[in-house]
Amino acid sequence: MSEVRFTDQHEWVRIEGDEATIGITKYAAEQLGDVVYVELPEAGHKVGAGGEAAVVESVKAASEVYAPVGGEVTTSNSALAEDPAKVNADPEGDGWFFKLKLADKSEFSKLMTAEQYAEFVKGL
């Protein structure tokens, strides 16, 4: 069973076993507009929860993407280098950014559930 949680910086993280897949939310993708460039972390890169892990750029601006949970990066979505528009087309699916080996599962349970995140976005 996989489970998805969300951050107030508009990242999502899906957990399967000790593997976390991370991307930006549909709301974030809509706010950014057309994504033209994504900079992704390399495998082996260690990042703490809340640490800068990737960069996403639209025509207008660059934004940091933070790791919702800490761990060691195992792989990143190289398809985004060729086709960054995937982030707009399917932000919470094919537009994923990177995966990491989760260091501490308790970090995950502190994040927002889908319902909590939907409420959070409504209040923005």
Next chain:
Amino acid sequence: MAEPSEVLHKTPLHALHVELGAKMVPFSGYDMPVQYPAGILKEHLHTREKAGLFDVSHMGQAFLSGNDPARALERLTPADAIGLKPGLQRYGLLLNERGTIKDDFMFSRLVGETPLYLVVNAGTKHGDFDYIAGMLKGVAELEPRPDRALLALQGPAASAVLGRHSPGIAKLTFMQVARCTVAGAPAIVSRSGYTGEDGFEISLEGNHVLRIARALLAEPEVMPIGLGARDSLRLEAGLCLYGHDIDETVNPVEASLVWSIGKRRKLDKDFPAADKIMDLVFNGAAKKRVGIRPDGRAPAREGSEIADKSGRVIGKITSGGFGPTLNAPIAMGYVESAFAGDGSEIDVIVRGKPLPARVSPLPFVPHRYRRAV
């Protein structure tokens, strides 16, 4: 998201932008559309393929009258104003007494009229108008026209579209200007713009602009275009954005805008700081504005440092982003003159990392103006 603010001005098309679903942002004191639901990429590409309608009513319009307003204007600009023939428009730089750039602007001599028609940038218009009126006191009189609105219709289909509402307008060639009617409304129309495409700027009385904008948007080729795409279009066209690529810290030589200095003006040296500027024309300036293309995919944004291959800082990016037509990052910036040649290999510093880039000829995308043959 920006809070709604009472200090922000609205153009006469504000309600239309909101109705069209625009994302509104503060710009030069106005609440302006940065993009519509189609998004910046589609708006940009549509303008290059068909036609885009821009609300540029925030820009400053004015008439300069007097016995010889062109002679008066030449006190403040190195452009050839006296030699401008009736029915033509020209680009000029407004210089301060130090010879650095207070603004860039367009001026027109309408057929059969003595006053010159001026269009200046939105963010600088109040300062410009005070400066022009003050400096030319006694020789010319400036009449700002905040009651007028301004539309830009840009793209290869612009001429066909506007011709349906203003018969005969297609006869104008690049930088020609005329009074005419657009869908029955009195207008000043110039064949110019700031996208690199063929197109028109249409000055209207504010109470007519909503009807005209709706009529143009109803044409199948036309899409509304926000400030986001206006910025990426003008950057691809190699055109300066005041306050970014040019300002009061640079002179026309550094800004690579010597072409805007009239030939007669160069000989007569009768414009602000002319001796200093002409010395730089002949002997070279320490830095130059250039086009820059990063080798990779990462955009280099405004403020990014430029370094030589040894890591020494040699300049700074003043406009940078993504060029949708080229599907690649593009930028403009200033570099030490030794690095200003086309093809010069440099690094742009993005998030602390040097990324290889090259100095590139401007414009990045060829202009497609309809020039007189």
